[in-house]
Structure formats: structure tokens, C-alpha cells
Amino acid sequence: MANARELALQTLTDILIEGAYSNHALSEQIEKNELTVQDKNFMTELVYGTLQHEQLLNFYVTPFFKGKVKAWIRILIQMTLYQILFLDSVPEHAAISEAVTIAKKRGGQFNGKLVNAILREIMRTPLPSFETIKDQEERLAIETSHPLWLIKLWSKQYGYEKAVQMAKANNERVHVTIRVNGVKGTREELKQKLESEGITCTYGSLSEDALVVLKGNVIQTKAFEQGWFYVQDESSMLVGRALKPKHHSKVLDTCSAPGGKTTHLAEIMRQTGTVYAHDVYDHKIKLIEANVNRLGLTNVVATLQDAMTLNERYEAESFDAILVDAPCSGLGILRRHPEVKLTKKPSDLDEITSIQKQILNTVAPLLKPGGTLVYSTCTVNRKENDKMIEQFLGQHSDYELDSTLVKRLPDALSDQTQHGMVQLFPGDYQTDGFFIACLKRQG
Known part of the structure; x- marks a missing residue:
């Protein structure tokens, strides 16, 4: 039987060193190793818990490293400290003993003794205090394990208190x-x-x-x-209701994989009309088709096509409704993908807004007059969301915001749905952070 802690360490190494996606890396290890249900749950807890609190754990352990330490040893120390600080069910001595055993197995006696010495010293010494960090944004970044640039961005765009709420929500358990x-x-x-x-x-x-x-x-x-x-997350489910295509409609879904919103639109249309789903990667088209087939839907056509070239495939004014679920920075799904906090850079946000703008400009002529276009992202960043829509409307006088969006969304969101747009923040309703804008093309 495989060791859950060893597999968790390998998974974390794949994610933090090799750049693997957390859900893919974890699933791969679980599938190829024999584990009990209890061990699968424990391994999942170790991986996601360590990722969620990586910056905080690093703050705690860094003073105890003398000189350069191998990456996997640092991760092992962090993972062990996570167990001691956050998991009441794991005794301190057991966590340390297991870490030493893993270190010996992976790197020999010397590394086993090194890990043992570092962990024993950490346990004997008071952990560094947040009080030493005077700047409140920097303190929040360390305490909640978020990059400082992101805390500053959210503070500037939404206020410090909202930044606190989002940062804390991103470390909560997810159902x-x-x-x-x-x-x-x-x-x-x-x-x-x-x-x-x-x-x-x-x-x-x-x-x-x-x-x-x-x-x-x-x-x-x-x-x-x-x-x-x-x-599917509840916030993502609202997109289908926001677009709400009529039966027998011709609908364009520009960036469809893995097919959650595509299939929802097809279901809302009750197997009538057609949803034309597209993605730029062949394996993602196969994923869409697999989900369509499992759900028993017959009104979806999935085709390989870059969203920025859809105007070469379809004639102007071809569609009754269009969904642009745009590629985005993913800052609204950090509780599900905590590794994004460690890999995303401010420059990534500028690159992605250029793509979003190109997709919107490409598909805008494809909508019939009187038709509906929904733009959505799973991020919390005004440049990708409401500011993107403002720019689009400034360049397309034949489009306007659809104020009737509020009627198609839950009553709980009535105060947050302003002028055909709604921003969901992590922590508001136990959902991901998500943005939806609904536009009408004038006839």
C-alpha cells in the first residue's frame, strides 16, 4: 500500500517545482497508486492545505534553514509543519517521525538527520510573529499566503476590507x-x-x-x-441563466472547454436548436464531446477553432446568442487552485486582457441585431471585467448593457447586479469569484 505522505510530497514537488496543475497532479498520483479512501482524503488535505498556506509556512520555516536547502526538503518541512499547525488529528511526534522516514528513503541518512534537526528546532523555538510586519497589506499577504501584488491590487480596486475578505475566503474548505x-x-x-x-x-x-x-x-x-x-461551481451556473437562450436558438460558445456552460445552455434549450462549441486544443474538444455524450445531449456541435478566428468560420449576424466565457487570470478560483497564487504574475494580467479584447471584437459582428451576448470570467480584476466591457462599448456603438439581467439572476444578487453586470467575490455566497456582463445588440 502506498504511503499518503510520500505521495503528497511528490505531488507538491510536481506542482511547485515542475509547474503541474494541482488537480491533475493529485488525480494522477491517486489513480496510479493503491490507496484507501482515508489515505486519499488525507493526501488531498496535505496537498491543498500546504499549497493554500505555502507563503505562511515559508515565513515560519525560513529562519531555520542554514544555507541552501534542497527544494523537496523545504516542501517536506512545510508539509510537516502544516500537519502540526492545522490538523488536530495528527500528533506532532508522528508527523516528525514520518517526515524523517521519508527524507531517509528519498535522500539517505544525512537528509533524514537534517530534516529531524530542523523540525526539532522549529518545535523548540517560538514561531516568527506577524507583529514584526508593520505594513498591513504585507502582513495580510503573509498571513493568508497571497502574493503582495495581488493584495495591493484588490485593495486599490475594491478596498482593503474586501481584500481581507477575499484572501481569507480563499483558504476556506470547498464543497x-x-x-x-x-x-x-x-x-x-x-x-x-x-x-x-x-x-x-x-x-x-x-x-x-x-x-x-x-x-x-x-x-x-x-x-x-x-x-x-x-x-460545477454555483457562480458558473449563473452564466447559462444570464444568457437564457430561447428554444430553437443558434448559439455560439467561443471558449467552451471543458463544456460546463456549453452543456448548461444545451439543457436550457431542451435539446432544440444548436450550441456551436469551440476550443483551440483538440484534446479539449474531445473533453467537451465526452461531457456532452455522458449528459445525453444532442444539440451541441464541438469544433476545433481559435476564438480569435471565428469570424473566418461564420458569417456576420449568424447567431441569436453568444457566450464569451473568456480566458482569464483565474483570480476568482484560488480556493480551488491555490497554486495560481504562487505562479501568477502581474504581467500575466496585461497579456490576458489583450486576448479578451480580441475575442470580443472578433465575435461582436456575428450576433444578430436584438441578440444577446454574455461575457464572463472567473476572476476578480476590474481590468478584465467591468473595465473590459466599458472599453468594448466605447468601440461598439451598436451594443448596450442589458439591464434586464437582474431578472434572470437570483434575488440575492439584485443589489449587486448593476447596469447589466454582476461581480461575485469569494466569500460572498460560498462560491468562486466570478463576473458576468450581459449585452444586447441594437437592431
């Missing part, structure tokens, strides 16, 4: 949320089906299509195999 396939049945019927298979779930707080999974592996159910639901 799996699922969207009922309306073609198969109702949310109530799905809930009953899952409960009969031992899954504990409750209704979502925002989306009328959402269930929140409280206990059990929902992917290993007959309901999943039979296409009764799609795993």
Missing part, C-alpha cells in the same frame, strides 16, 4: 457543487437519487440548479454515469 441536468429531471429527483446511493447533499444557496455535496464521492455514482449532473 463540491453539482448542476442538475434539466433534460433528465429535477433537482429534487437528483437529490433523492444521490441520497439512495449514500451521498449527503443539500440545495445550493444561489443557483436553482445546484446541489452541494456534503459527504460521499459523487463521481462514483450511477447518477453520474447516467448523466444526471455536471460538477
Whole structure:
């Protein structure tokens, strides 16, 4: 039987050193190793917990490193300290003993003794205090393990208190949320089906299509195999309702993979009309098709095409509705992908806004007069969101914001939905950070 801590260390090394995505790296290790359910859960906790608190753990352990230390040893020390500080179920002596054993196995007796010495010293010495950090933004960055530039960005755009809320929310536990396939049945019927298979779930707080999974592996159910639901955050589910295409519509989905919003649109149209889904990578097109087939949908056509060249494929005024779920910085999904905090750079934001602008300008002529265009991102950054829409409207006089968006979103968001746009912040409704803007093309 594989050792959960060893696999967690390898996964963290793949993510932090090799640049792997957390969900992919974790899934790969779990799939190729024999683990109990308890060990899978423990391994997942170690990986995501260490990633979420990496900057804080680094602040704590750095004073105890004398000279250059191998990257995997630093990660092992951080992972062990995470267990001691954050997991009540793990005794201190057990965490240290396991770390030393792993170090010996991976790097020999010398490294085992080194890890033992560092951890023993950390346990004997008071950890560094946040009080030594005078600047409040820098202190918040360390305490919540966020890059300082991001804390400064959020403070400038939304205020310091909102930055505090988002940073803390990004370190909270995340429940799996699922969207009922309306073609198969109702949310109530799905809930009953899952409960009969031992899954504990409750209704979502925002989306009328959402269930929140409280206990059990929902992917290993007959309901999943039979296409009764799609795993999706509640904030993302609101996009389909925002666009709300009529039956028999011709809909363009510009950046579709892995197919969550694509399939939701197809479900809303009740198998009528067609959703034309596109992505720039062939393996992602296959992923869209796999999800479409599992859900039993027949009104989706998935094709390989760069969103910035869709005007070469389709004639002007071809579509009743268009979704631009744009590539973005992903600053709204840090609680699900904590490694983004460690890899994203301010320059990345400027590069992505250029792509977003090009996609919008490319597809704008493809919408029929009177049609609806929804622009969405899973980020919290005004340059990618409301400022992007302001720029677009300044260049396209035939478009205007759709103030009726508020009628298609939950009542809880009525105060936040202003002039056809809504920004969800991490921590508001236990959802990801998300932005939606709804536009109409004038006839």
C-alpha cells in the first residue's frame, strides 16, 4: 500500500517545482497508486492545505534553514509543519517521525538527520510573529499566503476590507457543487437519487440548479454515469441563466472547454436548436464531446477553432446568442487552485486582457441585431471585467448593457447586479469569484 505522505510530497514537488496543475497532479498520483479512501482524503488535505498556506509556512520555516536547502526538503518541512499547525488529528511526534522516514528513503541518512534537526528546532523555538510586519497589506499577504501584488491590487480596486475578505475566503474548505441536468429531471429527483446511493447533499444557496455535496464521492455514482449532473461551481451556473437562450436558438460558445456552460445552455434549450462549441486544443474538444455524450445531449456541435478566428468560420449576424466565457487570470478560483497564487504574475494580467479584447471584437459582428451576448470570467480584476466591457462599448456603438439581467439572476444578487453586470467575490455566497456582463445588440 502506498504511503499518503510520500505521495503528497511528490505531488507538491510536481506542482511547485515542475509547474503541474494541482488537480491533475493529485488525480494522477491517486489513480496510479493503491490507496484507501482515508489515505486519499488525507493526501488531498496535505496537498491543498500546504499549497493554500505555502507563503505562511515559508515565513515560519525560513529562519531555520542554514544555507541552501534542497527544494523537496523545504516542501517536506512545510508539509510537516502544516500537519502540526492545522490538523488536530495528527500528533506532532508522528508527523516528525514520518517526515524523517521519508527524507531517509528519498535522500539517505544525512537528509533524514537534517530534516529531524530542523523540525526539532522549529518545535523548540517560538514561531516568527506577524507583529514584526508593520505594513498591513504585507502582513495580510503573509498571513493568508497571497502574493503582495495581488493584495495591493484588490485593495486599490475594491478596498482593503474586501481584500481581507477575499484572501481569507480563499483558504476556506470547498464543497463540491453539482448542476442538475434539466433534460433528465429535477433537482429534487437528483437529490433523492444521490441520497439512495449514500451521498449527503443539500440545495445550493444561489443557483436553482445546484446541489452541494456534503459527504460521499459523487463521481462514483450511477447518477453520474447516467448523466444526471455536471460538477460545477454555483457562480458558473449563473452564466447559462444570464444568457437564457430561447428554444430553437443558434448559439455560439467561443471558449467552451471543458463544456460546463456549453452543456448548461444545451439543457436550457431542451435539446432544440444548436450550441456551436469551440476550443483551440483538440484534446479539449474531445473533453467537451465526452461531457456532452455522458449528459445525453444532442444539440451541441464541438469544433476545433481559435476564438480569435471565428469570424473566418461564420458569417456576420449568424447567431441569436453568444457566450464569451473568456480566458482569464483565474483570480476568482484560488480556493480551488491555490497554486495560481504562487505562479501568477502581474504581467500575466496585461497579456490576458489583450486576448479578451480580441475575442470580443472578433465575435461582436456575428450576433444578430436584438441578440444577446454574455461575457464572463472567473476572476476578480476590474481590468478584465467591468473595465473590459466599458472599453468594448466605447468601440461598439451598436451594443448596450442589458439591464434586464437582474431578472434572470437570483434575488440575492439584485443589489449587486448593476447596469447589466454582476461581480461575485469569494466569500460572498460560498462560491468562486466570478463576473458576468450581459449585452444586447441594437437592431
